[in-house]
Amino acid sequence: MKRFKAFVKKEFLHIFRDSRTMLILVAMPMVQILIFGFVISSEIKNASIAILDKSKDELTQEATQKLLSSGYFRLDKYLKSEQELETAFKRDRVKMTIVFEPGFAKHFYSDKTANVQLITDASDANTARILSNYASMILRDFQQSHNATIPNGNSLINTEVRMFYNENLDGVYMSVPGIMAMILMLVSAMMTSISITKEKEFGSMEVLLISPLKPFQIIIGKVTPYIFMALINTLSILAMGYWVFHVPIKGSLFLLLFEATLFTILALSLGIFISTVAKNQMVAMFMSMFALMLPTILLSGFIFPIENMPFPLRMISNIIPPRWFIIVVKKIMLKGAGIAYVWKETLILMGFIVLFVGLSIKKFKVRVE
Structure with missing residues (x-):
C-alpha cells in the first residue's frame, strides 16, 4: 500500500511539474467554459x-x-x-x-x-x-x-x-463559406504542421538540411502537395454547394479561387510556424486543434454572430484569420461583390501571411543556430 501511495504521489508531482499538462488540465477547461458561455447565445445585441x-x-x-x-x-x-x-x-x-x-x-x-x-x-x-x-x-x-x-x-x-441575398433563409448559404474555411485550415495548417514536425521527430529533417536542397526549397516541397489538395477541396465544396445545395456564385469565380488560394497560403504559413514551435506530432496536433479548430468554429462568425460576443471576444475575433476569409467568401458568392468591396479583408489576409512567415523564419534560424 505504501508503494502504491508513493506511486500516486509521484504521478501527482509529475503532473504539477509539467506546465503543458497543467495547461491542458486546468487552463483549457476554464477558457472553453468562458468562450462557450459567452458565445453560445441566441440573443443579438448592438x-x-x-x-x-x-x-x-x-x-x-x-x-x-x-x-x-x-x-x-x-x-x-x-x-x-x-x-x-x-x-x-x-x-x-x-x-x-x-x-x-x-x-x-x-x-x-x-x-x-x-x-x-x-x-x-x-x-x-x-x-x-x-x-x-x-x-x-x-x-x-x-x-x-x-x-x-x-x-x-x-x-x-x-x-x-x-x-x-437569401430570400428563403437557407442555412446552407452560411455553412458553405464556413465549412470551406474550416477544411482549408485543417488540411493546410494541421497537416503541414504534423508533417514537418514528424520529420523533426524522427531525425529526417537534419538529413534534409544537409542535402543539396536549401531550407526554403524543403519547406516549399513539403507544402506544395497541400496547396493542390486544398485547391481540389475548394473546387469540390463549391461544386457541391452549387449543384447539390443551389448556393449561388454571383461574383467572379476567378477572384473567389484567388482568395481561397491566398487563405490556403496563410494556413500553410501558420502550419509551418506551429511546426517550428512544436517538439513532436502530438504537441503539433494539440496546438492545431486548440489554436485553429475552436477559434474557427466559435470566434470567426461561422456559427455564432460576432455581435453576440462581449467586447474582449470581439477584439480576439479580429486576429482569427478565418473570420476575414468567411466575410470575403460571403461577399463574393452571395453578394456578387468585386475586389472594390473585399480589398480590406484581402490585405488583412496578406498581412497574416507576412506575419507567420516572418515568425517562422526567425524561429527556424534560432533552431538551426
Whole structure:
C-alpha cells in the first residue's frame, strides 16, 4: 500500500511539474467554459443598422429612437436614397436597413395605416430572422403605445420584411463559406504542421538540411502537395454547394479561387510556424486543434454572430484569420461583390501571411543556430 501511495504521489508531482499538462488540465477547461458561455447565445445585441427615412417627421424619429434604445440595434448611418442600400450591404457595414415610407405620420394618424420595410442581409439566415423579429416586435409596441393616445380608433403599422441575398433563409448559404474555411485550415495548417514536425521527430529533417536542397526549397516541397489538395477541396465544396445545395456564385469565380488560394497560403504559413514551435506530432496536433479548430468554429462568425460576443471576444475575433476569409467568401458568392468591396479583408489576409512567415523564419534560424 505504501508503494502504491508513493506511486500516486509521484504521478501527482509529475503532473504539477509539467506546465503543458497543467495547461491542458486546468487552463483549457476554464477558457472553453468562458468562450462557450459567452458565445453560445441566441440573443443579438448592438447589430449595425441603417435608416432610410423618407418622411423625416417626428413620428419616424421617435420610432427610430425606440429601436435604438432597445439595445438590440446600433445606428451605422442614415441613408439618403435606395441606391446606397445595396452598397452598405456589400461593404458589410449593416445587417438591416429600416425604410419609413413618405408621409409616415400622416398615413398613421389619418389613413390609420403606415408602412415600414425591414430589409435584412440574409447571407446569415439566423441573424436576419432574429433581427427582423426584434424590429417587428419593437414597432408593434411602438404602435400600441400610440394607439392609446388616438381618440378616433387604432392605427396600424405594416412591417414588410425583405431578405437580401437569401430570400428563403437557407442555412446552407452560411455553412458553405464556413465549412470551406474550416477544411482549408485543417488540411493546410494541421497537416503541414504534423508533417514537418514528424520529420523533426524522427531525425529526417537534419538529413534534409544537409542535402543539396536549401531550407526554403524543403519547406516549399513539403507544402506544395497541400496547396493542390486544398485547391481540389475548394473546387469540390463549391461544386457541391452549387449543384447539390443551389448556393449561388454571383461574383467572379476567378477572384473567389484567388482568395481561397491566398487563405490556403496563410494556413500553410501558420502550419509551418506551429511546426517550428512544436517538439513532436502530438504537441503539433494539440496546438492545431486548440489554436485553429475552436477559434474557427466559435470566434470567426461561422456559427455564432460576432455581435453576440462581449467586447474582449470581439477584439480576439479580429486576429482569427478565418473570420476575414468567411466575410470575403460571403461577399463574393452571395453578394456578387468585386475586389472594390473585399480589398480590406484581402490585405488583412496578406498581412497574416507576412506575419507567420516572418515568425517562422526567425524561429527556424534560432533552431538551426
